[in-house]
Amino acid sequence: MRIAITGSTGLIGSHLADALRARGDEVVPVVRRPAGPGEIHWDPSAGVLDPASLIGLDVVVNLSGAGIGDRRWTSAYKRTILESRTMTTSLLASAMAQASVDGGPRRLLNGSAIGYYGARGDEELNESSTVGSGFLADVCVEWESAAAAATEAGISVALLRTGIVLSPRGGALAKLLPLFRFGLGGRMGSGRQWQSWISIDDEVGAIIHLLSSDVVGPVNLTAPNPVTNAEFTVALAKAVKRPALIPVPGFGPKLLLGPELAEALLLTGQRVLPNVLESDGFTFSHREIAEAFSHLVSRESR
Numbered sequence: 001m002r003i004a005i006t007g008s009t010g011l012i013g014s015h016l017a018d019a020l021r022a023r024g025d026e027v028v029p030v031v032r033r034p035a036g037p038g039e040i041h042w043d044p045s046a047g048v049l050d051p052a053s054l055i056g057l058d059v060v061v062n063l064s065g066a067g068i069g070d071r072r073w074t075s076a077y078k079r080t081i082l083e084s085r086t087m088t089t090s091l092l093a094s095a096m097a098q099a100s101v102d103g104g105p106r107r108l109l110n111g112s113a114i115g116y117y118g119a120r121g122d123e124e125l126n127e128s129s130t131v132g133s134g135f136l137a138d139v140c141v142e143w144e145s146a147a148a149a150a151t152e153a154g155i156s157v158a159l160l161r162t163g164i165v166l167s168p169r170g171g172a173l174a175k176l177l178p179l180f181r182f183g184l185g186g187r188m189g190s191g192r193q194w195q196s197w198i199s200i201d202d203e204v205g206a207i208i209h210l211l212s213s214d215v216v217g218p219v220n221l222t223a224p225n226p227v228t229n230a231e232f233t234v235a236l237a238k239a240v241k242r243p244a245l246i247p248v249p250g251f252g253p254k255l256l257l258g259p260e261l262a263e264a265l266l267l268t269g270q271r272v273l274p275n276v277l278e279s280d281g282f283t284f285s286h287r288e289i290a291e292a293f294s295h296l297v298s299r300e301s302r
Contacts, residue, residue: 116140
């Protein structure tokens, strides 16, 4: 298959590109800099993407977007978070719609997130659950809606509502590992908030599975067994063979990151289940958090 990827240098995109090349697919990065051989140039801020450059592709995987937790949520950065998703998705969907009549790609896997569901306590959530409230939920609604042009053109669109992706190479786990290895890890706040996680192996495996699937609409990319933050903490401490005795009071992250960001990413959560993926026959490599941490930590140390 010929598969274009936006965000191909990010955590998920780089792992995905490696896995696709390893199985013999042709990966076509979509880049903002001048395109080299086998690449496609775009400039989302200027609305530039030549539909003709998409002809001959089988699938587009859109993983573009500014990091949610990279900095404090000022008004300006919240606008960046939103527009880095909606502008890129809208441009890509429109270009795919134009290219569809001339042999363009017929499938779009578009990034989204479980932030769609908002903070819901112990409620079990699946793809049929209603939208929640808050900034991240609002972003996800607009992000998913921005793919409408592709859907209206008859292109098959799956919306990848991704949870906490665990990889020692980046994301939350890479930030936590040094602390836990020094015995400085601990539950966050009450520890009762749910964390819907997925290993990088299963994140990539699920995306590859969906390349040739008939599934459209929202798909939760989370492991089948979400855990509370307290359970997450115990499992990670056990994987690195260190105690986790120092709880982090809620006011700490609020002072460091700001109240809104801390609440959204650290002190509240969602209990999300991957019903669509499992119904579509996807087999998880890592269903339990302890096994996932053991595998990821041992791989990182090699």
